[in-house]
Amino acid sequence: MxxxxxxxxxxxxxTSGDLLAAANHCFRDMGHGDVLIPGQDAGIALRGGRMMLTRGLERLGALEQATVDRYYPVLLEAYAEAIDTHxxxxxxxxxxxxxxxxxxxxxxxxxxxxxxxxxxxxxxxxxxxxxxxxxxxxxxxxxxxxxxxxxxxxxxxxxxxxxxxxxxxxxxxxxxxxxxxxxxxxxxxxxxxxxxxxxxxxxxxxxxxxxxxxxxxxxxxxxxxxxxxxxx
Missing domain, CATH: 3.40.50.1000 (HAD superfamily/HAD-like)
Known part of the structure; x- marks a missing residue:
């Protein structure tokens, strides 16, 4: 066959809308607002959770691998809770x-x-x-x-x-x-x-x-x- x-x-x-929402949940938890923009950042979203965190932290001028590693499980949890909203x-x-x-x-x-x-x-x-x-x-x-x-x-x-x-x-x-x-x-x-x-x-x-x-x-x-x- x-x-x-x-x-x-x-x-x-x-899936970009829900992925971006999960990443922005992380950025809000860090004390920032929504860093990634629905629609505009759809291509980043489809590169995965770590890429979204990396690109967002780069925009904030605060990229540290330890932060990406710490928040990746947080992102996955937030995504699982609202996986099919958008x-x-x-x-x-x-x-x-x-x-x-x-x-x-x-x-x-x-x-x-x-x-x-x-x-x-x-x-x-x-x-x-x-x-x-x-x-x-x-x-x-x-x-x-x-x-x-x-x-x-x-x-x-x-x-x-x-x-x-x-x-x-x-x-x-x-x-x-x-x-x-x-x-x-x-x-x-x-x-x-x-x-x-x-x-x-x-x-x-x-x-x-x-x-x-x-x-x-x-x-x-x-x-x-x-x-x-x-x-x-």
Whole structure:
């Protein structure tokens, strides 16, 4: 079985609002106001909790690694308590997932969000049961861009890791697919969408309605290229 593995934050869902709220909770606890700005700082949010704390403290001129380390668990706790207040699945995402399943693909998730939080969020969004696998940042000893989480997500979704495709929104996702030797499709509707073409993925996705056909073309091209390689 061929599998299509999705990143979560910035790919399946816009989680930036709730992530930024959790970070700003930390900055208020430090005695500052809200440092990160919804919308404007969405790209920072989708780089993870430590990055939000780091960038916020840089703006305050108070960056210390010890502060980042101390507040990271506080951020995770605040995020878990309000994980789906502002978060939404991108339009057409779940329709595309269901269409891929009808076409015979296995589908899964590979994210650098901690597994427990990813499970909680997908359940809250009513979408967890649509995916055969979910691999988080702490599921394995390594995380993306190491290729093993992607490979494990493919295995748990019922496929061979050499025959999967990663849908993502960042250089981390592109580097993960390269390390695994499989193609990637990067979305252009996320906060960093304008930067995706420069990463040279096998394809760009502007609208989830186009994903099933795009997946078919990319995986077919990979199969054809492999066959030509074997002939040569």
């Amino acid at each position: 061929q599998t299509v593995i999705f990143d979560l934050d910035g790919t399946l869902a816009d 978060t939404f699945l991108y339009p057409g995402a779940m329709d595309a997932v269901e269409r891929l399943k009808v076409l015979g693909y296995g589908v899964g998730i590979c994210t650098n969000k901690p597994e427990g939080l990813a499970e909680l969020l997908m359940q809250r969004l009513g979408a967890r049961d649509a995916f055969a696998s979910l691999i988080g940042a702490d599921t394995l000893p390594v995380r993306k861009p190491d290729p093993e989480p992607l490979r494990e997500a493919a295995r748990q979704a019922g496929g061979h890791p050499d025959h999967c495709l990663l849908i993502g929104d960042s250089d981390t996702d592109r580097n993960t697919s390269r390390a695994a030797g499989v193609p990637s499709i990067l979305v252009t509707f996320g906060p960093s969408g304008a930067d995706m073409a420069a990463l040279e993925p096998e394809a760009l996705l502007e609208d989830y309605a186009d994903l099933p056909d795009l997946v078919g073309r990319v995986l077919s091209a990979k199969t054809e290229n492999a066959a030509l390689g074997n002939v040569n």
